[in-house]
Amino acid sequence: MIKSIYRCIFLTLILFVLLGGIYPLIVTSVGKIFFPLQSNGGVEYIGSQAVGANLIGQNFSSTKYFHGRPSFAGTLGYDGLSSTPSNLASTNPKLFTDINMHIIKILKGNPTVKRTDIPVELVTYSGSGLDPHISLQSALIQIPRVAKSRNIREDKVTKLVHSSLEKPIFGFFGVDIINVLFLNLKLDNEFNNN
Amino acid sequence: MNAHDFLFLFLFLFMFILFILSYPLGNFIFKVMNGEKTFLHYFLLPIEKRIYKIAKIDSDESQSWQKYSLDIIIFSAFLFALTFFILKFQHIFPLNPQNFPGLPTDLAFNTAVSFLTNTNWQAYSGETTMSYFSQMVALSSNNFLSAAIGLAACIAIIRGLVQEKSVGLGCFWVDLCRSTLYILLPLSLIFAIFYISQGIIQNFLAYIHVKTLEGVEQILPQGPVASQVAIKLLGVNGGGFFNANAAHPYENPTALSHFFQMISIFLIPSALVFTFGKMANYMKHAFAIWISMTILFLASAILVAYFEYQGNPNFIDTLGLSSSINMEGKEARFGIFSSSLFTSVTTAASCGAVANSHSSLTPLGGMFALINMLLNEVIFGGVGSGLYGMILFIILAVFIAGLMIGRTPEYLGKKIEERDIKIAIIPVISVSFVILVLLAISSMVQSGFSSIGNPGPHGFTEMLYAYTSSAQNNGSAFGSLNANTPFWNYTTSIAMLAGRYLNLIPLLAIAGSLIQKKKKPITENSFKIDGFLFISLLIGTILILGLLVYLPSLSLGPIMEYLQMTNGKIIEIGGK
């Protein structure tokens, strides 16, 4: 018993140093050397101003930007410190009032769009509240609004949308997606109108 | 390629890659746990020897089951105390750039139990509660060590089954060190680096403040994520760095990382089946177990995916959308199929990492996730615990089969006698006792059901899910339940401890009794433990023993909710 306790204490301490100290430090160093961008959060800059991270979605409500999915993170959505899904049950009335609210918002902002045009993912909350992506269809239905708001031709925006499309990895893993932040950065870049 | 073909191709590829990776890993684990030389010994043997020297461990010691269990308990108690202390007083430790205060006692207690028992039930939100030190030292180390305990115990239990006329099941400390050093640590390194390449962060920076395109300030949490994510999945722990767990883009950035996270959850539990085959020198039996697990897993994967594709009819009927697929709570980059597959994987294995909201699953999709856990976490299951849980079912199946062919039952040539059956039913009874009784209490007392986040039968399912997940050491949750209350923190802790130790110790006891028995040669007379018949008997036993008991609860929860969801209008909305 005493022997076991002795072994236990020393072994735990050694292993804590190894697993909780040395191991993450090794991983950090390797990450820093080989993947500095990724390991440090993939932050995007305009000039010296950090404007976001390539993996973290942002709130877009302006008509000139493409909008992402509804977010349950924080009161305004896309709060980096409050990652969370809505956890609304399939039978919770709030799920339907919320989705309906998002639908109505889209219908209002995009008069050309009908209810049946709207992909489910554009009106449902994401799993993290920080989902940076939308589907192609979700981007396509927003083109008329963005083009109109920026006063440019729709086909130009359409081209941009298609060029932003990320295909499945190796054509197999994942689905067609568009990173909303990237798309909007591109928009600002190419059609710099403030 | 249409959706169906894709689904089946994907599942096939998934199982194929799993097999390709886990079969050799099984051999490797066999060698390591047997003390044989591998290529890693070149680097690690000196470290291993050094550790034994400092901790005064005799690598040749062989312990009785009582001693082995006692050492597990001592180690667990110490680990718990240390973790509790770090969490409770994290403000006095370094690496706390956000200056988080120490955790309240009930939460620290719950979290320490949760990580110790390999459950990783999280009643807290990582990015707003835990310092880097707590995450990295306390939680990450626990991720390794709780998995290592499971792996060590599993190997000891197998020794009991395959060795004969002996007493010792091996030395716990040696098994623990070897599992950690040679298996968990190297694999975690590889996966961690792969994850960084995919975009998982790994740093000690303070949280980054950015100004979004629309000019709002957004705070991006940082931290040593990759190193923890690697072991949280390999160790089938599931405790996320962030609240959103594997749905968080920093924890699971791409479809590729998603795929390999699923693989890595199953990797060691699957490999251990082959290790078992090697140790028993009976690969056919190992394959039969592996195939049984695979069949159960595929069934659940297809069912969950099916119900998520079917989705919510109200999306069309009430909201006037053109599709009813259930994207609520799922991430766009994974898509509906991969998301639901993750649900199956994480609940089949006792992982509990979630890449989408389980609470927002369709009622039946959620029910099959729940069933995966109710079946005692044996569909690959946890590291070690999955296989020894399966061995428990095999013993019961063999007992019934023995009766049906008129033989005193035997397993791997060892007689299963009265005492073994007596012990084998302890886990069966205690786990359902814990789940059902705690659930009954929480449906009666205010402090129980007031935590519910959704109305109707779903609220009941939230509680059922919570106790099932904690008693089965899974750790995933219907996140709508507010589990961070003293009532829930303590009751789920009870469930987690019971689920872990009332499985592990009885099985060690059975191993301790079987190891003393002599082995009978396998004859025509004995019941074959490979082949189709065994597989169907095993699956039947798992389903009947696992499910019959919970059918009333399931009817009151998910089934009732399903009837409600498909009943037409839940709410009047001027759609269409």
Next chain:
Amino acid sequence: MGGNSLIISNELILSAIKASFTKMNPFKLITNPVIFIVALGALITTLIMITHFFSQDNKEALFSLQISLWLWFTVLFANFAEAIAEGRGKAQAENLRQTRKDTQAKRLNKQSNEYEIVSASTLLKGDKVVIVAGEIIPADGTVIEGMASIDESAITGESAPVIRESGGDRSAVTGGTTVLSDKIVVLVTAEPGKSFLDKMIALVEGAERKKTPNEIALNILLIALTIVFLLSVFTLKPFALFQNLNVSLVVLIALLVCLIPTTIGGLLSAIGIAGMDRVLQRNVLAMSGRAVEAAGDVDVLLLDKTGTITVGNRMASEFIPAEGVTVEELARASLIASSFDDTPEGRSIVKLANELHFHYLIPKNSIAIPFTAETRMSGIDTTTETFRKGSLEAIIGWVRSLGGQVPKCVQENVIKISKLGGTPLAVAKGAQLLGVIYLKDIVKPGISARFMRIRAMGIRTVMITGDNKLTATAIAAEAGVDDFLSEAKPEDKLLLIKSLKKEGRMVAMSGDGTNDAPALAQADVGLSMNTGTQAAREAGNMIDLDSDPTKVIEIVEIGKQLLITRGALTTFSIANDVAKYFAIIPAIFIESVPRFEIFNIMHLETPYSAILSATIFNALIIIILVPLALRGVKYKPRNASSLLRYNLLVFGLGGIILPFIGIKIVDVIINSLNII
């Protein structure tokens, strides 16, 4: 008592019905926890029914009345199953008891060699008693003086008298049997009240019936299932309340009783008793239920060649003369050499010679030379000639000592005979070796078919014989045993058993001689012959009253059948739950959530009738399965996998499907009768 049929008489049924009520004693019921829970449930529902009557809630009262009635029936049916199994044993015990009327015994005084008359019940182990013709043997013992013919029909049911004599392998006598002729002195070997007959009575009555380890293990599993279902059903109440649904206690109890394994719980002890009974029907007395179950587990069957595989003795079947000798010459010499030989072999030689129409009168003044273990030959010395027959080596030695030659062809013939499984016997006249007699071992008719059956069960048969390897090989092949031990000495048998057991195999054997006793005691199943010695009878764990060594095969089958019946009904019982869920769960919730109707796949009429039908089915199935429990499930020898597949299909799948049909039928009936 042998030859009892399986027919259950009305009288038996009546007394079993009576016993089902006396078994309601709660202290008795608690020994069967599953049924105890049912009784408890029945009690509670009865109380609830009474309160409903007082509160004038007629519909509820009627429903709870019917439920509680059927729950009581469930208990009664389980009691009945046990009672009827016990009843059959009791009837047999009654017969035996009549044999055990108190007899007088003539106890020899140890010093004076005179006897005094005492009551048989006062005899102690070690006493000596004298029994003369017409008297009943007062106690179990060993004949130490004299020889007698004895009528053992009281215990064996066999009316032909048997011979018992001092010394040798036929010295054991049983109390209660009658001496028909002569006078014997018997050494009492049993304590009062522990005689063979007492044991027999206790066994058939089931008084000494202890649960076997296997039965205990199964019982534990059943209790575990019961506990788990108790939890599952009674937590349903708070769960339902939480959802604002109400479930009545009566319904919960009905659900509980339907789910817990009442079928197997009710039949378990009947199956065990009936298994012992079936062994008894074969005139075999098992010392414990454990022995019968062990028989089902056997991997290796050890069988003596002589008496078990072959008919007792070897028979002369051919005269094979040496070169230059005629058959007639050889036959004549053989006949003369055997004329004083009274052994069955000797007689068979005379018979064969006579059949070939050789006759010879033995000269006067001939001297018979008897067989001795040293010379290993026998024969006759007439005034002019000497005739000898015996083992080849002995005769060769004899011939050579007289200066004779050994013809080459004789050696060849000897090998040929051995290969055929026969025993060669050489014959010499003076210094001339005339040839050999082929003594043939006759394998019992039908034995190879029996071994086939055994092989199909996956059991290995090993023949034990003192013959040489060549002979043993041939007989083994003819009989179809898997293996043999040749040139075996008695102690080899023990060594073989020990080594087999060390490998972890279960061994069964039968034996009768004193030198079999250690082996019988070592074997997992040792079947001793009733004709055997007392030592052998005590060493084995079963005694065959018919003294048929091949019966061990039947015992193995009965043991298997017993275990299988238990397993099959367990599986059936658990599989039944699926249908019962489909009957009861929708019925519970349908009023509050009408859409639960989609799970009412049997389309049961009303919630009440659904619950009642399931309860009725659950009770009736016990009674329906009583004959199966008593008879045992049909058993066809086959290997483990196909047996399991078959039983899983019949009792597993059947157990899932049958109640769907059964409950539906009950539902239709009770609705058409309008009783609910």
